[in-house]
Amino acid sequence: MPVVRTLTRVANQITRSPVCGCQISVMPIRCIGFSPRQVPSDASFHSVSFSETDHPRVLITGGLGQLGVGLAKLLRKRYGKNNVILSDIRKPPDSVFYSGPFIYSDILDYKNLREIVVNNRITWLIHYSALLSAVGEANVPLARAVNITGLHNILDIAAEHGLRLFVPSTIGAFGPTSPRNPTPDLCVQRPRTIYGVSKVHAELMGEYYHYRYGLDFRCLRYPGIISADSQPGGGTTDYAVQIFHDAIKTGRFTCNLKPDTRLPMMYIDDCLKATLEVMEAPASSLTMRTYNINAMSFTPEELAEEVQKHMPELEVNYDVDAVRQAIADSWPMNFDDSNARKDWGWKHDFDMAELVTTMLNYLNSGRLAFQAN
Numbered sequence: 374m375p376v377v378r379t380l381t382r383v384a385n386q387i388t389r390s391p392v393c394g395c396q397i398s399v400m401p402i403r404c405i406g407f408s409p410r411q412v413p414s415d416a417s418f419h420s421v422s423f424s425e426t427d428h429p430r431v432l433i434t435g436g437l438g439q440l441g442v443g444l445a446k447l448l449r450k451r452y453g454k455n456n457v458i459l460s461d462i463r464k465p466p467d468s469v470f471y472s473g474p475f476i477y478s479d480i481l482d483y484k485n486l487r488e489i490v491v492n493n494r495i496t497w498l499i500h501y502s503a504l505l506s507a508v509g510e511a512n513v514p515l516a517r518a519v520n521i522t523g524l525h526n527i528l529d530i531a532a533e534h535g536l537r538l539f540v541p542s543t544i545g546a547f548g549p550t551s552p553r554n555p556t557p558d559l560c561v562q563r564p565r566t567i568y569g570v571s572k573v574h575a576e577l578m579g580e581y582y583h584y585r586y587g588l589d590f591r592c593l594r595y596p597g598i599i600s601a602d603s604q605p606g607g608g609t610t611d612y613a614v615q616i617f618h619d620a621i622k623t624g625r626f627t628c629n630l631k632p633d634t635r636l637p638m639m640y641i642d643d644c645l646k647a648t649l650e651v652m653e654a655p656a657s658s659l660t661m662r663t664y665n666i667n668a669m670s671f672t673p674e675e676l677a678e679e680v681q682k683h684m685p686e687l688e689v690n691y692d693v694d695a696v697r698q699a700i701a702d703s704w705p706m707n708f709d710d711s712n713a714r715k716d717w718g719w720k721h722d723f724d725m726a727e728l729v730t731t732m733l734n735y736l737n738s739g740r741l742a743f744q745a746n
């Protein structure tokens with residue numbers, strides 16, 4: 374009865390486990406039986422299987438979206454090109470395919486995901502696959518599958534293989550009954566989008582797996598992320614990226630949110646830096662497993678005025694999208710990230726003025742290079 378022996382050993386280990394100082398007496402249901410998710414005989418359930426002196430072996434899921442390619446670039450600089458594998462279900466452009474390891478991975482395919490983790494000796498998993506707020510409302514069944522069922526696969530594989538797991542959450546994990554100005558780490562969370570509901574689920578499941586199985590789960594609630602060289606994937610904060618592209622291309626911008634809609638925002642370099650920092654933070658410095666992070670907070674009107682300091686001719690109009698506006702009206706206006714600052718030294722570099730200058734310089738230099746060729 375090797376399986377029973379293994380389960381008994383694991384059960385004893387868990388009930389003795391000092392995680393959170395709690396005594397636990399019930400076995401994890403998912404580990405019982407002969408499913409592919411069966412506990413392996415050498416499962417320890419206690420995280421960080423890699424030696425801290427070695428570089429981690431990182432897998433990024435959903436890596437071809439707005440954030441993944443930039444994160445891979447940052448991590449490859451630090452840990453070596455071949456130690457960071459990007460994955461997605463989309464076909465990578467040449468620039469991505471030839472810049473480091475890329476692999477097809479559908480997070481809904483548990484066996485394929487497990488094979489990738491085993492064959493590549495993955496130690497860190499950065500789980501970026503998701504459907505964002507606006508596209509999620511347009512296809513709830515798919516958002517539910519990717520954001521919830523997909524997350525379950527990720528959690529099981531991470532727990533089974535002792536991975537350090539990063540799952541981003543979002544300002545969208547809060548709702549109209551949350552305090553909105555500012556929104557603290559711990560408060561009422563009753564979001565009204567499938568995206569928000571799935572992210573609260575991810576926060577709670579990750580924290581539960583940490584408490585129950587010792588999974589090294591780390592989670593940051595990102596604000597709206599603004600980037601120049603990658604396009605957002607269908608969110609409510611996308612206007613704050615689009616304004617730069619339209620300003621440079623046409624000198625005109627039509628905003629789909631009302632001029633006074635205040636939302637927390639961050640430049641991509643700060644977002645990627647925070648992700649790296651929280652992944653490298655010693656576990657002892659983390660008093661929580663889910664942290665708000667923030668950099669700035671502005672309205673479309675304020676952002677447009679800042680852009681107009683550089684491009685006074687920019688014309689801005691408003692054509693409000695009811696779905697996006699309702700979502701934005703239920704989200705935080707300001708984010709309280711004091712715990713991240715206190716616990717692991719989070720500090721942003723870009724405020725609104727620096728963000729605008731950086732975005733315009735980047736996009737203008739691209740345009741000039743294009744014209745020169």
Ligand SMILES: NC(=O)C1=CN([C@@H]2O[C@H](COP(=O)(O)OP(=O)(O)OC[C@H]3O[C@@H](n4cnc5c(N)ncnc54)[C@H](O)[C@@H]3O)[C@@H](O)[C@H]2O)C=CC1
Pocket residue numbers: 434435436437438439440441460461462463478479480481500501502503504505519523541542543544594595596597598599604605606607608610
């Ligand atoms: N971009 C932002 O402003 C913010 C992003 N986040 C979170 O950060 C993460 C990354 O965000 P973005 O890069 O902006 O998202 P994105 O929408 O640009 O990219 C998501 C990627 O997931 C992939 N994907 C979809 N279904 C999949 C499946 N079945 N298997 C594997 N991959 C699949 C898509 O092909 C896409 O490349 C997401 O979890 C998002 O919720 C959180 C807050 C703000």
Ligand SMILES: CC(=O)[C@H](N)C(=O)O
Pocket residue numbers: 505506507543544545568595596597598607608609610611
């Ligand atoms: C803030 C987010 O999570 C994302 N950018 C969205 O608007 O859906």
